[in-house]
Amino acid sequence: MSFKEQILLGIPDELPLVKIYDTSVNHAPRRKDILNDPEKNLALKNALRYFDQKHHRTLLPEFRNELETYGRIYMYRFMPDYKIYARPVEDYPGNCLQAKSIMLMIQNNLNPDVAQHPQELIIYGGNGAVFQNWAQYLLVMQYLAQMEEDQTLAIYSGHPMGLFPSHKNAPKVVVTNGMMIPNYSKPDHWEKYNALGVTQYGQMTAGSFMYIGPQGIVHGTTITVLNAGRKIAKNNEDLSGKLFVTSGLGGMSGAQPKAGNIAGCITICAEVNLKAVNTRFSQGWVDIIISDLKELTQFVLKAKENKEVVSIAYHGNIVEVWEHFDKENIYIDLGTDQTSLHNPWAGGYYPVGMSYEAANEMMVENPEQFKEKVRESLCRQTDAINKHSVKGTYFFDYGNAFLLEASRADAKIYKNEKGGFVSASYFEKGADEDIPFAYQSYVQDIMGPLCFDYGFGPFRWVCASGNEADLDKTDEIAASVLEKLKTSAPKEIQSQLQDNIHWIKNAKKNKLVVGSKARILYADAVGRIEIAKAFNDAITAGKIGPVILGRDHHDVSGTDSPYRETSNIYDGSKFTSDMAIQNVIGDSFRGATWVSIHNGGGVGWGEVVNGGFGMVLDGSKESEYKLKSMLFWDVNNGLARRSWARNDEAIFSIKRAMEQEPKLKITLPNIVKDSLFLD
Numbered sequence: 132m133s134f135k136e137q138i139l140l141g142i143p144d145e146l147p148l149v150k151i152y153d154t155s156v157n158h159a160p161r162r163k164d165i166l167n168d169p170e171k172n173l174a175l176k177n178a179l180r181y182f183d184q185k186h187h188r189t190l191l192p193e194f195r196n197e198l199e200t201y202g203r204i205y206m207y208r209f210m211p212d213y214k215i216y217a218r219p220v221e222d223y224p225g226n227c228l229q230a231k232s233i234m235l236m237i238q239n240n241l242n243p244d245v246a247q248h249p250q251e252l253i254i255y256g257g258n259g260a261v262f263q264n265w266a267q268y269l270l271v272m273q274y275l276a277q278m279e280e281d282q283t284l285a286i287y288s289g290h291p292m293g294l295f296p297s298h299k300n301a302p303k304v305v306v307t308n309g310m311m312i313p314n315y316s317k318p319d320h321w322e323k324y325n326a327l328g329v330t331q332y333g334q335m336t337a338g339s340f341m342y343i344g345p346q347g348i349v350h351g352t353t354i355t356v357l358n359a360g361r362k363i364a365k366n367n368e369d370l371s372g373k374l375f376v377t378s379g380l381g382g383m384s385g386a387q388p389k390a391g392n393i394a395g396c397i398t399i400c401a402e403v404n405l406k407a408v409n410t411r412f413s414q415g416w417v418d419i420i421i422s423d424l425k426e427l428t429q430f431v432l433k434a435k436e437n438k439e440v441v442s443i444a445y446h447g448n449i450v451e452v453w454e455h456f457d458k459e460n461i462y463i464d465l466g467t468d469q470t471s472l473h474n475p476w477a478g479g480y481y482p483v484g485m486s487y488e489a490a491n492e493m494m495v496e497n498p499e500q501f502k503e504k505v506r507e508s509l510c511r512q513t514d515a516i517n518k519h520s521v522k523g524t525y526f527f528d529y530g531n532a533f534l535l536e537a538s539r540a541d542a543k544i545y546k547n548e549k550g551g552f553v554s555a556s557y558f559e560k561g562a563d564e565d566i567p568f569a570y571q572s573y574v575q576d577i578m579g580p581l582c583f584d585y586g587f588g589p590f591r592w593v594c595a596s597g598n599e600a601d602l603d604k605t606d607e608i609a610a611s612v613l614e615k616l617k618t619s620a621p622k623e624i625q626s627q628l629q630d631n632i633h634w635i636k637n638a639k640k641n642k643l644v645v646g647s648k649a650r651i652l653y654a655d656a657v658g659r660i661e662i663a664k665a666f667n668d669a670i671t672a673g674k675i676g677p678v679i680l681g682r683d684h685h686d687v688s689g690t691d692s693p694y695r696e697t698s699n700i701y702d703g704s705k706f707t708s709d710m711a712i713q714n715v716i717g718d719s720f721r722g723a724t725w726v727s728i729h730n731g732g733g734v735g736w737g738e739v740v741n742g743g744f745g746m747v748l749d750g751s752k753e754s755e756y757k758l759k760s761m762l763f764w765d766v767n768n769g770l771a772r773r774s775w776a777r778n779d780e781a782i783f784s785i786k787r788a789m790e791q792e793p794k795l796k797i798t799l800p801n802i803v804k805d806s807l808f809l810d
């Protein structure tokens with residue numbers, strides 16, 4: 132049967148053969164056994180409703196076994212036999228370009244070269260899912276192949292509710308992931324309702340079909356390290372000879388050594404999982420592996436002396452590095468952490484003093500003891516970081532919930548009136564109350580004021596033809612648009628434009644394209660619109676094929692996340708999520724091809740609401756109208772909110788946008804003088 136025929140078949144009427152569990156593939160960890168017996172039966176009933184009754188007796192024991200063994204029902208038997216990867220868009224069956232483009236993006240996410248645990252449909256971050264099971268995948272692909280231009284597919288946490296009549300300009304797909312009644316949004320609610328098969332953790336670009344592999348994260352991390360370097364520079368000097376210490380060589384964290392090399396510093400990245408160390412080393416993303424602290428010390432001292440640009444994977448626990456370098460008095464210029472603390476109890480963070488294997492066993496066999504070990508480790512890590520910070524290290528939270536989880540562990544992550552480090556209990560308040568941490572998050576200090584408040588964020592595109600030549604042409608187009616904009620841009624955004632011109636001109640050389648022919652750069656509203664318009668013109672002229680636009684959710688407007696994207700909002704509204712909801716609604720009626728809104732992503736379930744879009748450009752006049760309308764809103768919605776929160780850079784940016792577009796009328800804040808409160 133051809134690929135197209137298999138897609139059109141959906142869930143096959145005849146059961147496919149049982150699949151052998153492939154141990155050569157990276158699999159999701161066994162999930163918590165959280166359901167009681169009646170709930171397990173409910174999970175099984177939920178899973179079986181995808182199949183004809185005649186198959187229930189065969190599938191019941193099989194699904195029960197999956198639930199007992201892995202904690203979830205993935206329906207491995209239904210994994211397709213064809214290769215899953217982003218094919219040229221015309222290879223997909225279907226009635227409209229938009230639906231075929233969405234199939235391309237879904238398959239790109241699930242490509243085993245791109246996805247973290249492809250057989251469990253997990254793309255990154257350990258739990259970022261596209262679908263909960265293979266039946267959902269088969270049904271969604273079938274619906275997309277059948278879809279007419281005037282229909283919309285509603286997807287609830289991976290489950291396709293069905294095709295609904297809509298209209299030609301409506302989004303073709305509306306995705307919601309993990310949306311919960313707010314009181315049911317604690318981590319164990321995810322474990323339970325995901326095990327029941329009724330919700331999923333979509334992360335950000337995973338459940339919205341917009342993940343493009345490591346390129347996005349390498350670019351974002353490079354921008355962060357470069358701007359962090361600007362922050363600590365005393366005389367405008369660059370990062371050469373400076374030491375950057377961090378952890379994690381996983382899905383996103385694995386970008387750090389590569390980004391450190393592009394930014395030009397010495398990077399140490401600690402990682403407990405040897406598999407992850409070897410993967411990044413074999414990809415050439417990290418230059419050398421060291422497993423001994425003494426050897427690490429000697430190597431770093433020499434690298435500092437020679438101002439080498441080099442990245443080191445330390446195979447071991449990050450706490451050891453912080454503590455040892457304090458003892459040896461090795462100066463760390465920049466420090467952060469990228470363990471998966473958004474998921475602290477189920478493999479996101481490995482406590483110091485025990486092996487990787489022992490930790491994996493304890494988290495399942497004795498979860499309470501494991502939690503205690505994690506807390507102790509976070510306290511030790513924080514103490515060591517505090518000692519370095521007193522010596523001058525600039526430490527920032529990298530959006531992985533390090534500060535939040537350290538505070539919950541009662542680590543000394545706050546400062547008292549005298550500047551001494553104290554834990555939450557000092558304030559006689561709970562850790563989750565809004566006490567400022569001793570350190571800032573990378574968004575508070577770096578990405579917020581230098582990028583998001585000027586509208587700069589992660590704009591990306593995919594060449595739907597699958598042709599390398601199209602990608603080269605779009606690189607050239609984007610570079611020339613940014614260069615032109617730079618000639619008349621205000622001084623406030625010159626360095627952001629320059630960083631991205633440099634990036635896009637070298638992007639091909641960095642060889643970061645995995646899967647679809649995709650590219651990323653940071654641009655503001657004007658930049659995004661001008662680049663997209665130039666692409667649309669090139670499509671009209673027949674120079675390139677269709678282009679799919681999108682972005683990371685880690686952006687100006689799409690995400691409300693009080694410890695990350697909106698952590699530099701200081702009017703109290705960072706704990707609200709109106710912006711993310713407004714954003715996705717606004718995108719959906721301004722021309723997005725698909726939209727998505729998620730609970731959870733990056734910092735954890737219940738900690739963030741984030742959304743995104745995809746938009747297919749086909750060279751038509753409608754495409755031009757839609758891109759202008761939607762991209763303008765997609766950035767300026769967030770700038771309006773950031774400006775209302777009194778962020779100077781955002782006030783500057785939104786005033787500029789109003790000058791450019793007379794129909795934009797924004798409520799501006801009146802600044803209240805602090806002296807008013809001194810009387």
Ligand SMILES: NC(=O)c1ccc[n+]([C@@H]2O[C@H](COP(=O)([O-])OP(=O)(O)OC[C@H]3O[C@@H](n4cnc5c(N)ncnc54)[C@H](O)[C@@H]3O)[C@@H](O)[C@H]2O)c1
Nearest residue numbers: 379381382383384402403448449470471480481530531733
């Ligand atoms: N890179 C970014 O721009 C960015 C932005 C925001 C958030 N994040 C966050 O960063 C975190 C990491 O993301 P990821 O996709 O790499 O997750 P991941 O789970 O794939 O990787 C984390 C790695 O940390 C390792 N690790 C855990 N505890 C350790 C310890 N104590 N010492 C050394 N290594 C340890 C794990 O073995 C794992 O390989 C997530 O919480 C994510 O949300 C990253």
